[in-house]
Amino acid sequence: MSDKAVWYARLSDKTVDAMPCLDRPQHTLIGQIVFNRPANRNSLTAEVLEALKVAIAEAKNDRNIRCLIITGTGKNFCAGGDFKGGAENSSIPFTQQGLIDTYSICMELLTLKVPVIGALNGHAIGGGFGVALLSDIRVANNDALYGANFARLGMHSGMSLSYILPRLIGLAKANELMLTGRRFNGSEGARIGLFNYALPPEQVWPKALELAQEIAACAPSAVQLMKQSMINNLDWDPHSRLAEEARQQSASFDSNDAREGIAAMMEKREPIFNGT
Numbered sequence: 001m002s003d004k005a006v007w008y009a010r011l012s013d014k015t016v017d018a019m020p021c022l023d024r025p026q027h028t029l030i031g032q033i034v035f036n037r038p039a040n041r042n043s044l045t046a047e048v049l050e051a052l053k054v055a056i057a058e059a060k061n062d063r064n065i066r067c068l069i070i071t072g073t074g075k076n077f078c079a080g081g082d083f084k085g086g087a088e089n090s091s092i093p094f095t096q097q098g099l100i101d102t103y104s105i106c107m108e109l110l111t112l113k114v115p116v117i118g119a120l121n122g123h124a125i126g127g128g129f130g131v132a133l134l135s136d137i138r139v140a141n142n143d144a145l146y147g148a149n150f151a152r153l154g155m156h157s158g159m160s161l162s163y164i165l166p167r168l169i170g171l172a173k174a175n176e177l178m179l180t181g182r183r184f185n186g187s188e189g190a191r192i193g194l195f196n197y198a199l200p201p202e203q204v205w206p207k208a209l210e211l212a213q214e215i216a217a218c219a220p221s222a223v224q225l226m227k228q229s230m231i232n233n234l235d236w237d238p239h240s241r242l243a244e245e246a247r248q249q250s251a252s253f254d255s256n257d258a259r260e261g262i263a264a265m266m267e268k269r270e271p272i273f274n275g276t
Contacts, residue, residue, distance in 0.1 A: 019051035022058040029066040029216040030209070031059045031114075038074030043082035044127050046091040049102055056108045066216040066223070068112065069208050070135060071119035077144070078128025083262045094253040099158065099246035106160040109134040110231070110238055113224045115215050119208035121201065125149055125183070130159025133168065133194070136227065139208045140186035140195040147183035153265060154257030154273060156248040163241040167234055169193050 024031045033055045035042035059068050072078055081092055092102060109116060109131075118135030122144045129146055132138060140146070148165065150157040157178060166174040169192050177184075190198035197207055215223060252258060256276045264271035 019048060020055050021051065022055040022062070024062065024065060029064060030212045031062065031065040031068045033059070033068065033070045035070075035072035035076075035078050038072075038076070040082060040084075041076040041079035041123075042072045042074065042128070043079045044092065045082045046093070048082075049092065049105060053105050053108065056105065056112065059114070060108070060112060065114055066218075066220050067115050067117065067212040069117045069119050069212055070131070071205065071208070072121050074122065075144075076122040076128070077118075077120045077124040078131055079123060080126025080128040080149070083266060094250055096247050096250040099250055100243055103158070103160065103242045103246055106130070106134060106242060107238060110160075113227070114220075115223060115227055117208050117212055117215075119205050120144065120146075120186070120195070121204050126153070127159040130157075130161045130164070133164050134160065137211060138195045138197075139204050139211070140189055140198045141201045141204050142186045142198045143201065144186050145183040146186065146189055146194070147181065148178050149181045149183070151179055152181035152261060152271065154255060154259070154261030154271065155252040156245065158245060158249045160238065160242055160245065162245050162248075163238060 018036045020033050020035055022031055022033055033052070035048075037043065037048070059065055081090060083090055093099070115137065116135045118132050118138040120132050120138060120140045122141055124132040124144070124146050126147075126149050129148055132146070148157055148161050150161075156162075162178070165178065168174075169177075173192055186195060186198035189195045199207055257271075257273045260273060261271045
């Protein structure tokens with residue numbers, strides 16, 4: 001069985017909701033982490049985030065992995081936080097320290113030595129969009145929707161978006177996307193430099209795997225050193241910025257506007273904000 005056939009078989013096996021975990025077929029140099037809660041739009045809960053943290057740690061400790069792919073099943077890559085029970089019942093701790101602990105996942109991905117490819121099979125909104133942008137190379141679905149919808153939820157952004165987005169596309173365009181909260185398709189995302197490729201949905205995974213195989217064929221130490229150098233050259237200071245983002249998001253989450261924004265999203269209506 002070819003490498004591609006092995007990977008397709010692994011993906012097609014994922015038909016039942018499960019927590020993300022690291023998968024590396026035997027004799028391959030590519031790891032894979034899959035968001036696999038399609039019935040819940042691959043949304044984020046405390047349990048999902050903890051499983052994701054464990055999977056990233058396993059990838060970090062697997063010396064045979066030369067490249068990591070993150071993807072999802074179904075129509076969504078990751079729909080962000082799971083607010084089915086409303087803001088008050090979120091399993092994600094929206095205290096400042098709780099968010100700092102949660103955002104340690106961002107640090108783990110940013111500092112992972114091996115390259116990370118985002119195979120963005122479907123929609124990625126809010127925190128899910130943040131996870132998508134933590135990848136080093138991103139292959140998007142032409143027709144899927146992406147966006148930082150936090151302003152429409154009445155809260156500050158999270159999952160490192162206020163830090164990463166301006167560094168990818170510049171302050172002016174980042175302001176437009178963050179302050180309007182609008183959604184855009186993969187084709188637009190590629191035009192403005194967020195995604196390396198925007199392709200028909202059936203081509204997203206094959207392209208991501210092709211890129212991963214090209215990277216895995218290169219000298220691993222050279223690849224890892226170059227990845228680190230490019231990050232360092234951007235003068236990134238993620239530790240302090242993620243702590244600031246956690247502080248701001250925690251404060252804004254405990255507001256009437258956030259409760260209204262989340263309620264409106266769940267009730268599929270326009271929110272009515274009053275600034276409190």
